[in-house]
Structures are given as structure tokens and as C-alpha cells.
Amino acid sequence: MQRDEGKPIGRRLFIGLLGAGALGTIFGSPLQNGVGDLLQPFTNSGGGGLAALIPGADRFRLYTVTGNFPAINEKAYSLTVGGLVQRPLRLSFPDLRALPRTELVRDFQCVTGWRVPAVHWAGVLLSDVINLAGPLPGAQGVEFTSYDGLYTESLTIAEAHRKDVLIAYEMLGAPITADHGGPVRLYVAPMYGYKSAKWLRSVSLVKKTVPGFWEQQGYAIEAWVGNSNGRHDAPIS
């Protein structure tokens, strides 16, 4: 019996998709950046809205390693500064606001690849707080804990004295929301996002630091943007 064998359209679709995937992987980077730039007017805020769900949009992805996003109001908030210091401190939210204010506009770069360009931050230099407490000789590192009860991070004492490392209380011109780590979080501009511990609870000067939460999962302890974790992203603006 004569049969119309037809065309291998199904197979073409299958192979075409594989081809599109491969091409997109190899050449998709500029496309991603283009889409990101295009959508920036719509995503240039903390929340991002629906446009932020379009693949390629530059937007914050909200991470927490525990079951919730701790909600701490400004009145109840306090930051403990301790360890190898002359004067252990307990700073309230108004205490922090009363310290010299520093503003930064930097990209926020996640080690998993996403970046949010030109984010405005305001807060207190970490070094101001450390100097207020007065580090004791022998303090080599600084450890951070979070109000989520689980997250930890650390910096060397030299890194902690950089002028682009903030204890931040404002993001994009407004108080930092709980989703983004408010009311107070760390912001380590030159490093990947996982250094910037959210819901900052304590700053502790130590002789030797213990690797932080993600670092125990294999992330680099020195998290320089463009020069760690196998990534070579362009430097932060």
C-alpha cells in the first residue's frame, strides 16, 4: 500500500530545541544583558514586580537559608559587637543612625550569576563600628551572625576596614525590607553577595575565623567579585 511517509517534523523540533539551547548557551550572554538593560526601568526596585520574572531581567533573587525571613522591627533591633574588643557594644537602630553615614552606589553581584546594577546603599562603615569598640591586639578576623539563627560569615580584619564595607540600613533610598535583610544587614561591595549577611545580629572580633554557611558548602572564603569561585565577572562599578 502506498503510504505518505511524511516529513520528520517531530525530530526537527527536537533537534531544533537542542540547537537553540546550545546557541543560547554559547551566545546568550549579550542577549541576557540586553534583556536586562531593556527591562531595567521596570525592575529597578527592590521588589521588581512582574517584569522581574522575565528571564534575563536584572533583579534581586531573595535568598534565605532557613525557613523564614526574620521580621525584626527597628525598635527591637540591636547589634552586638564583641569578641576581642576593649568595649563590647550593643547598638540600637538609632545608635547606628547617629554614627557617620556613608553612601555607596555599587552593583550587587551574586556568585550564581545574577547582577543588579547600580544599587544605592546607605549605612555605617563597618570599620567605624569596629574602631568604636576598639580591637584588641591579636584580633585577626571578624565574624558575623544573623538573626535567622543559622547564617554566618566572616572577613579578615583588613577587609573589614575597607571603605566599601557597610553595616547598611538603607537600600535604594528606603529602609531595607525584611526580604532584603533589613532592618540592618552587612554590605560587602567588592565581594559576591553571600558575604553580605542579612539580618545582621552580631559582629565579633576573633583570632581565627570559622568558614561561613556557604563556605562550608564549598564557596570560596575570599569572595572577590571577578576573582573567586571560578568566576571572572567584570569588576563592580
Added chain:
Amino acid sequence: MMLRSPKRRASSSGGPREGRVARFDITERMVHWATACLVLTLVVTGAILYVPSFSVLVGHRLTVEDTHIYVGLAVFVPLLAGLLGRWGANLRRDLHQMSRLTTSEIDWLRTFGRRGREVVSKFNPGQKLNTNAVGGMLVVLFATGIILRWGNFLPVSVRTGATFVHDVFAVLFFVVICGHISFALTHPGALRSMVAGWVPLTWLRRHAPAWSVGPSPGPQPAEQGQAARVPAPATDK
């Protein structure tokens, strides 16, 4: 290759009853539902990782991430297990049918099934394309997922491209899967064939009139060697 013939056949699995035609054997159904469970887990965990409001709701990023990665690695295991054994004869034969569309099937597709109903066989042209689309997208998602997780050695542009492709294909995949599920829910006859394995003759006459039941490529144990008899044989088990 397939012969036009009367519209029924004996089942190779279980005992066919009067008025029933076997459509999917136990291997095919197990592969389908095992894969469906894995894919559902991937969709849910993927959505939690991707959509900020879900991330906020669920948290536990490390657990969600690990689940997504390991379930993703396993996603082709049921299919491969089904294809590689003696038990996979029907699965191999059915998949083989998916690759080609005849001219009249293309016509059916162009008119959204209004024209050429009589040419539709065991799988309609839409089902054929769906199979290829889902398969192709899954392969791409699998490959780009591997790059995201273990591609540290690759240039960052490739990793950005892979992220972009993974995001885009995940959204497309979600749309196609939603279509698949809504077709299943609105076509109980077809759905039952994936649950119980058989379709009623009335379904076959209406939805797959050109379904040939003679020998086709690949071994078909317990299939009739000749064109099916009328009526279907009574159960012999």
C-alpha cells in the same frame, strides 16, 4: 510502514476486554508517571528558586536547591530504564512514531484538528509535537542545569548564557506542561489510557480513526501478526 486496518487490536498487556483497546502498556505508564513525579518536583522546586515571592514563602534555600539538583539528575532514569530493556518494545515503537508527520497530519495541525480527523492515528500530530518539545526542552534544561551547578571551569559568558537558556526554557517548559495537563483533564479518554492502559473503541473511532494495529517496526510480542480481526478477541487470561 504501518498498515491501514480495522480499528482495534488485542492488548499485549493484561487481558483486553470487549470494546477496549490497549494504548499504553505497563512500562510506558510507569515511565510516564515516574517522570511526571520527577518533573512536578522540579517545577515546584524550580519555581521556589526562581520566583521571589515563593522563595520568601518557603525559604530553606540549600534544601530546595539540593532537591532540584538531584531530582534533575534523575529525570531521565525512568525513560532510559524503560527504553533499554526487553519490556520497552512498545515504548520504543511509540517513540519512533513521534518523529514524522504526514502531509495530511500537517494539514490537521494547521487547522487545529478541524480538518483531516480521519488521518489521526494512535498519536495525533499535536501529541507528537508535544512529545518532541517536552523531550527537547528537558534535554536542554538537563544540560544547562549541569553547567550551572558543575560548570565552574567554563567561561563566565557560557555560564551566563546557560542561566539565560535555563530560565527561558523553564518558562516555556512550564507553559507546555500546563497545556499537556489541561488537555489531559479535558480528554478523560486519553487520560485513562495513561492511567489504566486502554481506550474504549468509541474513543478510538472518534480520536484515532487511522490507528493501525498491524505489525509495525520493532518487536511486538503477543501482538497479532496480521491485521486485527473484528471483533477483538475475548480475554484469554
